[in-house]
Amino acid sequence: MDPSRGTERKWRRTDRPECQCCSDCSNNASKISPYQTDYRVGDVAADPSLLKPSRHSIRDKLFLLLCVRTEEMGASSSRHNQESTNRSNAANNSSQPLTAIQTRSSLHHHKHSSKLRTTSPSTHSSRRASGGSNRPRTERTERTERAARVERPEWLPHNLEGLVTITSLSATIDKKPTTIDERSTAVLKYRTPHFRASASVRIPQIPEKETWQVGWIQACTDMVFLNTYGPYGVSSWEFPELKTGGYMMISDSDGRNYPWYGSRTEVVTVTGPTKSEQNVTVTMNDNFYPHITWSVPLRNHRTPALTHVRRTQGFYTWLVAKSVDTNQIYILKTIRWTMHLEISVDPSQPLGHRARLLGTGIQTQPSILNYNVEIVPCALQPPNANSAQNLIWYPAMGSAPPAVIVPAKWNPDEKKEKENAEL
Structure with missing residues (x-):
């Protein structure tokens, strides 16, 4: 020996x-x-x-x-x-x-x-x-x-390396093209492939009475959504906060459970004390399924005139851990993904033969970044994407100004008035 x-x-x-x-x-x-x-x-x-x-x-x-x-x-x-x-x-x-x-x-x-x-x-x-x-x-x-x-600092580290461990992580977009539905005489419908994200996270033992959440947060960073109606003009879905530069991104929460993307499989809550470490899994998915009118979205227009649809939208999706007791959010991983599509429409054709998808329709796969992007405050609070967008009509002829067809559901002025009234 x-x-x-x-x-x-x-x-x-x-x-x-x-x-x-x-x-x-x-x-x-x-x-x-x-x-x-x-x-x-x-x-x-x-x-x-x-x-x-x-x-x-x-x-x-x-x-x-x-x-x-x-x-x-x-x-x-x-x-x-x-x-x-x-x-x-x-x-x-x-x-x-x-x-x-x-x-x-x-x-x-x-x-x-x-x-x-x-x-x-x-x-x-x-x-x-x-x-x-x-x-x-x-x-x-x-x-x-x-x-x-040492006095207790006002901030904590921005990561939980060594404490919370990601055991598995995936982010994909279904490898199939956008589908088009022309069955309605009033609107054109299309459905994009799904973006899907899944993560398994190991949470250490929590010996004291404290609550932690692990889940997904998503925000939209940019959007171009244009519907062209031949010589009449263009309708555009827009986020005023993004267009004016007031916000860097818009929360894509469900509108009820800020800042989380959803409240079912998208977030898990663990309350201490726990006897041992726990493994939790959180999943989410997202896609587009809009309705676009065949005719110009103004009064007294009934004839089909839609000729082109273009949509490009970008997102950041974060896997995070949040301390409910301190409201501190720790970013575990950042994902970047986009969705792009173009549809050509011939309004003179009968239903079922008007629209066709341009290009292959296969989306670029998401990127799981090797660094984390900061979550700005506006991505954690109202408004969310569904309530902040409005539809603007830009006429192609004459000197008529742009008109708001569908206003945003969220009104920042009303929110300020309500806050002032509470004070």
């Missing part, structure tokens, strides 16, 4: 420090693989014990990570020099305790590394001066004291 291998096994059983995330935590270091890679939240190296299920809430763990980052950012250059000296002396003093930021891979190599981070000598001096024992303080005690010294 290789003596070095036997020594290594003995070291693993006896010398590895125990997890200090809480006093009764069973996740001790002997059960942790020493070859596991570093945990990180954003650009902050995190103590693995902070990321394991324990009595601490998810928000408390995030707060402790922030305290570590705040303390590191405010450290002086003299402290960095002192830490450098401590690292060089660590090889001769392996009995000194580890700091809370030490990673698992560093724990495995601590007997062979000359860069081990240790507590400063001033820490031991302060213990002796206070009359305490020579036994090193636990990591939990150090984290608690650090949290007490």
Whole structure:
């Protein structure tokens, strides 16, 4: 038997420090693989014990990570020099305790590394001066004291890396063309293929009474929806907020459960305390199924005149986790997708033979981005796309101004008046 291998096994059983995330935590270091890679939240190296299920809430763990980052950012250059000296002396003093930021891979190599981070000598001096024992303080005690010294920040990290895990994710558009329906004598109907998104997410144990939601949020970023009526003019569905530049995007919520896209399969709520981690699945789908009048959408027009339909619309879809208690939203993944179609119409033909789809009709597949796009506030609140759009008529002949045929259901002026009345 290789003596070095036997020594290594003995070291693993006896010398590895125990997890200090809480006093009764069973996740001790002997059960942790020493070859596991570093945990990180954003650009902050995190103590693995902070990321394991324990009595601490998810928000408390995030707060402790922030305290570590705040303390590191405010450290002086003299402290960095002192830490450098401590690292060089660590090889001769392996009995000194580890700091809370030490990673698992560093724990495995601590007997062979000359860069081990240790507590400063001033820490031991302060213990002796206070009359305490020579036994090193636990990591939990150090984290608690650090949290007490640092004021609670007004923000939390914008990701839950290491806490909430996406186990599967898909986003597709059905690979079939748009279908056209000419059975009605009043309107042309078409149905686009469906955009579909599905995700499975692993939520860690929630030991305290707090509520989390995981689901889909969607917003429209741009839309061109033009219906041409030969020499008469063009009707256009528009979002005034997008056209004027007042909003960057419009919420595509169902209008009842902001900010979620829907309230059935689109969002899942998990309420603590829970006994173990949970796996949840959220799905959503979206497509277009509009009705377009054959004749000019004005009074006294009954003759079919529709000649062309063009529609291009873009969306951002986010998979997010939301803390119901703090209203904080964490973006887990961002998806970008578009829908485009063109239909040529010959109004002189009989029903069933007027319209034909231009091009193949097969849509470009969605992109699952390797970065996250910020969700602006207007994408989380009213108005939603269905209530904000209006239909404008642009005449092609004469000097007649554009006319609003179908006004938006949502009126921002009425909302302001209502808010002022409540005040």
